Amino acid sequence: xxxxxxxxxxxxxxxxxxxxxxxxxxxxxxxxxxxxxxxxxxxxxxxxxxxxxxxxxxxxxxxxxxxxxxxxxxxxxxxxxxxxxxxxxxxxxxxxxxxxxxxxxxxxxxxxxxxxxxxxxxxxxxxxxxxxxxxxxxxxxxxxxxxxxxxxxxxxxxxxxxxxxxxxxxxxxxxxxxxxxxxxxxxxxxxxxxxxxxxxxxxxxxxxxxxxxxxxxxxxxxxxxxxxxxxxxxxxxxxxxxxxxxxxxxxxxxxxxxxxxxxxxxxxxxxxxxxxxxxxxxxxxxxxxxxxxxxxxxxxxxxxxxxxxxxxxxxxxxxxxxxxxxxxxxxxxxxxxxxxxxxxxxxxxxxxxxxxxxx
Numbered sequence: 001x002x003x004x005x006x007x008x009x010x011x012x013x014x015x016x017x018x019x020x021x022x023x024x025x026x027x028x029x030x031x032x033x034x035x036x037x038x039x040x041x042x043x044x045x046x047x048x049x050x051x052x053x054x055x056x057x058x059x060x061x062x063x064x065x066x067x068x069x070x071x072x073x074x075x076x077x078x079x080x081x082x083x084x085x086x087x088x089x090x091x092x093x094x095x096x097x098x099x100x101x102x103x104x105x106x107x108x109x110x111x112x113x114x115x116x117x118x119x120x121x122x123x124x125x126x127x128x129x130x131x132x133x134x135x136x137x138x139x140x141x142x143x144x145x146x147x148x149x150x151x152x153x154x155x156x157x158x159x160x161x162x163x164x165x166x167x168x169x170x171x172x173x174x175x176x177x178x179x180x181x182x183x184x185x186x187x188x189x190x191x192x193x194x195x196x197x198x199x200x201x202x203x204x205x206x207x208x209x210x211x212x213x214x215x216x217x218x219x220x221x222x223x224x225x226x227x228x229x230x231x232x233x234x235x236x237x238x239x240x241x242x243x244x245x246x247x248x249x250x251x252x253x254x255x256x257x258x259x260x261x262x263x264x265x266x267x268x269x270x271x272x273x274x275x276x277x278x279x280x281x282x283x284x285x286x287x288x289x290x291x292x293x294x295x296x297x298x299x300x301x302x303x304x305x306x307x308x309x310x311x312x313x314x315x316x317x318x319x320x321x322x323x324x325x326x327x328x329x330x331x332x333x334x335x336x337x338x339x340x341x342x343x344x345x346x347x348x349x350x351x352x353x354x355x356x357x358x359x
Contacts, residue, residue, distance in 0.1 A: 001359055002026040005348050006059045006213065006338040008293050009037035015047035016344065021054035023352040029059025029089055029336055034094045036291055040074045041074040048082035056088035058337075060158045060176065062096040063113045064105045069128065069137060072120035076139070076147035084151035088121070089176055089211075090114070091158030095291050098247060101284045107163040114155065114171040123149040156209060165189055166196025174209030174333070178241070181212035181313060181323070183330035190331065211334040212327065216313040218320060218350050225305035225314065233347060234308040236340035237297035241311045242269060242302055243288055261310025263303045272298065293341040313337075321358035328359075 004027035005020055007013060017028040028047065032040040044056050056078070061071055071088070079086040092104035105113070112129075119126035125138045139147065157168035158176045168175045175193055179185040190210070197204040215237035217230050224230070246269070250267045258266050278286040290296045295303060313320055313335070324335055339347035 001324060001332070003356055004029060004055075004211070004334055004336040005344075006031060006292070006336055007043075008341045008344070009033065009040050009043050009047070010039035011042055014043050014050060016348075017043075017047035017054065017056065018051055019026075019345065020348060021100040021305075022050050023349060024350070024356065025054060027055035027057065027087070027334070029057055031059045031292075032062045033099075033291070034065060035099050036288075036293075039143065041078065044078050044086075045081060048078050048085070048283050051082070053085075054084060055087060056226065057087045057156070058089050060089035060091040060156075062093040063090065063110060064093045064097050064102065067130065068113050068116040069120060072117055073139075073147065075121065075153050076149050077124070079148035079151055079153055080145065083148055086151075087154045087156060088117070089156045089158060090117070092164060094244065094247065095288050098284055099288050099291075101282075102349060107167060109183055110164075111167055111170065114157070114167065118155060118171055120147065121153045121155070154209070156211060158213075160189075162192050165192035166199065169193040169196025169198075169204060170200040172208075173205060174211065176211040176336070177245070177334065178213055180210055180332055180336060181214055181327045183326060186210065186212075186327070186330050186332055209333045210331060211336050212332055213336050213338065214313055215311070215339060216320060216335075216337050216351055217308070218354050218357070219314065219316050222356070225308050230308065230314070231300075231303050233340065233343055234312050234314065235300060235303045236290065236292055236312050237338060238303045238307045239290065239299050240297040240338075242299075242307070243291070246270075246273065258305075259310060261306040264306060265304060269299075269302055292338055293328070295340075317354040317358055320355050322353075324359055 003025050006029040007016055009031050021030050030040045030044050040058055047056050050094050075088050092110050097104050116126050116128050125136055127134055130135045154173035156174040157172035159165045159168050160177050177189055217233045237253055276283055276286050308314055313323055
């Protein structure tokens with residue numbers, strides 16, 4: 001089992017990635033959410049130049065914000081600084097697009113984007129369409145030092161819906177999803193991944209890599225899910241998951257997408273959104289307030305024991321270790337935690353010192 005952390009993309013926090021390396025983490029994922037955080041590739045470059053072992057990748061890249069050749073060039077440039085330590089996590093774009101009032105990229109366009117990205121990272125010619133014009137492109141050779149395409153840059157596709165999961169099977173070297181740490185969820189996800197690979201007549205790599213994006217709270221003696229410290233450490237991730245479910249629910253109008261652990265607060269949360277002071281046509285900005293950094297004060301009440309249990313890996317050190325061992329036995333390759341910004345260093349250190357040695 002490998003362990004990593006998603007970091008809030010703050011330009012001054014490249015040192016945190018160095019700290020993760022010192023704590024023994026295998027990888028750091030740097031999100032591409034330009035309207036909330038710093039530029040992900042700037043942070044990755046600083047981290048790459050100041051580390052020697054830890055893998056560094058986008059967590060995840062948003063194709064609607066950059067054309068595929070630009071993303072490929074950024075990844076290959078950082079790969080020159082950290083040869084063989086760079087990976088590309090990439091998804092259709094949930095928060096990064098919605099916070100601009102835009103929709104995630106369609107699966108059709110996402111598949112085309114991945115086709116071009118894959119070819120360029122393999123240092124191959126590829127037909128690329130921009131606007132209405134399609135032309136063949138490739139990286140030009142101006143000598144050494146510009147980019148590294150010799151050391152492979154794996155592509156880990158982000159997805160939870162069936163079409164995105166199938167796309168991972170068609171193009172990905174791996175998959176990153178919410179709730180992959182739950183064996184039954186991982187089994188369903190991989191079934192869809194294999195279906196996508198079969199439809200593309202692709203042999204899925206034997207070393208296909210699976211990552212769970214989650215958060216964790218290591219309980220101290222005597223603590224429960226109602227303890228204030230526990231609620232504080234879980235709050236940013238719980239609220240982020242609620243925001244995600246709300247966007248899916250709003251799009252599908254299907255109550256079945258609301259998980260049981262949110263049933264006790266769901267109607268109150270929907271009322272909360274409907275009574276936001278922000279005008280309805282700009283509410284997309286407020287819905288994702290605090291995204292993965294903190295829980296807005298008005299939404300802290302939704303951080304219930306049921307929501308914590310349903311979204312986080314929580315328990316004493318031995319209990320968490322056992323949950324992760326079961327996930328590994330089910331085929332999970334990596335657990336990636338995303339702690340709240342205020343407590344990121346403490347949570348990463350706590351998990352590294354109390355849980356990882358047990359696994």
